[in-house]
Amino acid sequence: MMHAEGIQGLKKLNVQTQIRCIAWLCVIANADGFMDREEWALIYKIYQTELNLKLDDVMNIQKSLNKLIHESRYKKHQNNSFAIL
Numbered sequence: 445m446m447h448a449e450g451i452q453g454l455k456k457l458n459v460q461t462q463i464r465c466i467a468w469l470c471v472i473a474n475a476d477g478f479m480d481r482e483e484w485a486l487i488y489k490i491y492q493t494e495l496n497l498k499l500d501d502v503m504n505i506q507k508s509l510n511k512l513i514h515e516s517r518y519k520k521h522q523n524n525s526f527a528i529l
Contacts, residue, residue, distance in 0.1 A: 451494050459497070466491045467505035471513070 454462050466487065473483040491497040 451490065454490070454495060462495050463497055463501050463505050466495070466497060466502050467509055470502065470506045471509050 454465060457465070469487050469490075470479070473479045473487060479487075491499070491502055
């Protein structure tokens with residue numbers, strides 16, 4: 445039921461927002477350093493079958509999100525280093 449409601453909600457969004465949502469799912473699924481087979485199968489089903497999105501579009505946004513996350517971590521680490529000094 446939650447899956448169906450989630451898909452219905454995603455379909456109401458514009459394509460760019462759909463892509464961003466799926467990219468965030470990928471980032472979250474990879475947060476532990478490994479995307480489980482079931483995670484990949486579900487995300488694939490959503491973006492490919494349910495929403496008809498292109499993998500390249502999802503991957504490009506995922507890369508930009510990962511870059512933002514890593515930049516944010518780096519800046520936070522820098523700020524904490526100065527606080528220690």
